[in-house]
Amino acid sequence: MHPGEFPITAELVGRLVAGQFPQWAGRPLRRVPSAGTVNALFRLGDDLVVRLPRVDWSLGDIETEARWLPRLAPRLPVAIPEQVAAGGPAEGYPWPWAVYRWLPGTVPVEDKLADPLGLAADLAAFVTAMRAVDLPDAPAAYRGGGHSALDDAVRPALAGLGGVLDAETLAAATEAWDADLAVPDYTGPPVWLHADLMPGNLLVDDRGRLTAVIDFATLGVGDPSADLIVAWNLLTAEARETFRAALDVDETTWRRGRGRALAIAVIALVYYHRTNPVFADNARYVIREVGSTLGEE
Secondary structure, three states: OOOOOOOOOHHHHHHHHHHHOHHHOOOOEEEOOOOOOOEEEEEEOOOEEEEEEOOHHHOOHHHHHHHHHHHHHHHOOOEOOOEEEEEOOEOOEOOOEEEEEOOOOEOOOOOOOOOHHHHHHHHHHHHHHHHHOOOOOOOEOOOOOOHHHHHHHHHHHHHOOOOOOOHHHHHHHHHHHHHHHOOOOOOOOOEEEOOOOOHHHEEEOOOOOEEEEOOOOOOEEEOHHHHHOHHHHOOOHHHHHHHHHHHOOOHHHHHHHHHHHHHHHHHHHHHHOOOOHHHHHHHHHHHHHHHHOOOOO
């Protein structure tokens, strides 16, 4: 998916585990099917998962999670990852990697939610709990800055979608971005954010209810609208309203959240439409959902 991506195989992961954590050598090891874009996952036995960066621009993720996840876990209403070991470069693999507890559940899929309203309530409870976190020395969230800063990336992405989206859909996406860009940037106090509430970072049970949130690499403080993107990348229109009401989101914040979701989608669709069908399909879903709300504001 990326220039400079390191080829990671089960054989390589087995050697890394055996060399650095011999207590787990010989455990069954199998790749976890995933649409994730920056990490490869391998289940280690029944209760562990090995997570390895594919690219060098995600190397700080392991350290970030090791520092903050133990402090966040008791403050949140659902399970989050627990790092149990950190490995280092070896066997030709050049970067840090880590072992986590395995969290059960399945990744929810847009348009296939078993309980959209229940999931919306669960997500709102998670976002509320994140916003209530009060830990010192918080980093700035990766996506927590002013939404207007995204325009420099969104414009080229929209221009590059001419052969990917039909003219009507592209025009609606451009209109929506222009409208949401006009909303002022956030100037209030920063709040704690996950900052990457994409479907692939959520786990649900067989009832469709939220059981875990994973991949906290982008965590930190910033504009509260950053954690509203899940309203458009996963939820149905009715569930979106349930989510908004539970969080009591004002119109300006809601519009910034919609704009962020759209920005992520158009940038991702240009980049991944040939290499990551799951990610690209989700981006198309966001663009359709945002387009369907034009004129409501």
